[in-house]
Amino acid sequence: MQIKPKLSFWQIWNMCFGFLGIQFGFALQGGFMSRIFQTLGAEKDALPLLWIAAPLTGLLVQPIIGYLSDRTWHPLLGRRRPYFLIGAVFSSVALLFMPQSSALWMAVGLLWVLDASINISMEPFRALVADKLPESQRSYGFVVQTLIIGIGTWVASNLPWFINQLGVSNVAGPGVVPSSVKIAFAIGALVFLVSILVTVLTTREDPPEDLAQFLLEKKRGKLVPDIVGQVIAMPPEMLRIGIVQFFSWLSFFSMWSMATPALTDHVFHAPAPNPNAFNLALPAQAEAFASANAAFQNAADLVGSFMGYYGLSSMVVA
Numbered sequence: 075m076q077i078k079p080k081l082s083f084w085q086i087w088n089m090c091f092g093f094l095g096i097q098f099g100f101a102l103q104g105g106f107m108s109r110i111f112q113t114l115g116a117e118k119d120a121l122p123l124l125w126i127a128a129p130l131t132g133l134l135v136q137p138i139i140g141y142l143s144d145r146t147w148h149p150l151l152g153r154r155r156p157y158f159l160i161g162a163v164f165s166s167v168a169l170l171f172m173p174q175s176s177a178l179w180m181a182v183g184l185l186w187v188l189d190a191s192i193n194i195s196m197e198p199f200r201a202l203v204a205d206k207l208p209e210s211q212r213s214y215g216f217v218v219q220t221l222i223i224g225i226g227t228w229v230a231s232n233l234p235w236f237i238n239q240l241g242v243s244n245v246a247g248p249g250v251v252p253s254s255v256k257i258a259f260a261i262g263a264l265v266f267l268v269s270i271l272v273t274v275l276t277t278r279e280d281p282p283e284d285l286a287q288f289l290l291e292k293k294r295g296k297l298v299p300d301i302v303g304q305v306i307a308m309p310p311e312m313l314r315i316g317i318v319q320f321f322s323w324l325s326f327f328s329m330w331s332m333a334t335p336a337l338t339d340h341v342f343h344a345p346a347p348n349p350n351a352f353n354l355a356l357p358a359q360a361e362a363f364a365s366a367n368a369a370f371q372n373a374a375d376l377v378g379s380f381m382g383y384y385g386l387s388s389m390v391v392a
Contacts, residue, residue: 078208083218085277089206090219092158092273093199095266097226099165099192101385102262103128105231105378106255107185108334112346112370113251114178118335124182125331129323131189136197137301143198152279154198154205161195162270169263173251195270205279220388227385233258235375244375245368248349252371334377342373
């Protein structure tokens with residue numbers, strides 16, 4: 075068995091640094107997708123269905139990518155890094171174009187692309203820790219990941235608010251996403267790609283000990299039967315973790331999809347205005363819509379910032 079050498083702090087940091095971009099993507103999505111949907115005219119009752127991409131892509135993409143990355147070897151990029159790069163490129167494109175959506179269906183479609191792509195990048199990252207670190211350093215590696223996740227969550231969640239403080243408007247006309255949100259998502263796209271490149275360019279993966287045997291087993295494998303078999307043979311410890319994860323993700327999904335309408339409506343008393351309820355041709359009605367929209371967008375900035383606090387808590391725990 076190959077003995078894995080201990081890595082320095084900076085080697086572990088670089089190996090985990092791509093999680094900064096991944097968490098930028100998740101935090102911008104979690105904090106501001108409902109805001110974008112509502113700005114484009116979505117009703118509150120429709121938000122959970124519009125968000126269905128998040129759990130479905132996680133359910134479908136993660137097992138497939140995990141299976142494929144375990145059976146991948148590229149002479150230049152190794153086992154996990156090809157998936158980091160593919161996911162980063164598509165995630166960055168989706169983040170860049172998401173707030174530019176001019177219709178609700180465009181934003182929904184881009185959410186499917188974004189969620190699937192984030193999962194492509196994210197799933198192999200935790201496996202990389204097990205691949206690279208000896209048993210004595212694995213917990214430390216996951217702690218560094220958690221620290222970077224917390225930093226990314228907090229910074230990304232506060233980006234629209236911070237950009238607005240710099241003088242960029244956080245309001246726009248009916249059905250238009252504010253410039254502050256557009257710039258925040260563009261920054262997120264850049265951070266996602268650059269942070270993944272840092273990990274890809276600074277982290278080397280070791281080839282399988284018996285490459286010929288590895289390639290032979292890869293040819294024998296069958297995707298669906300193998301995944302089903304692994305689920306059936308799941309150790310009891312993994313099953314218990316799965317039950318805990320089930321309830322935690324139930325809460326996360328509820329928070330991400332409904333926090334913006336719940337808090338803007340009932341805490342800030344600034345619900346998203348429906349343009350169809352106003353006669354925008356009349357100056358008084360147009361002014362009333364603009365005032366209500368400004369109140370909603372200001373409240374939505376704060377909701378996004380508040381959702382970054384769980385990132386701070388993970389940083390403290392790490």
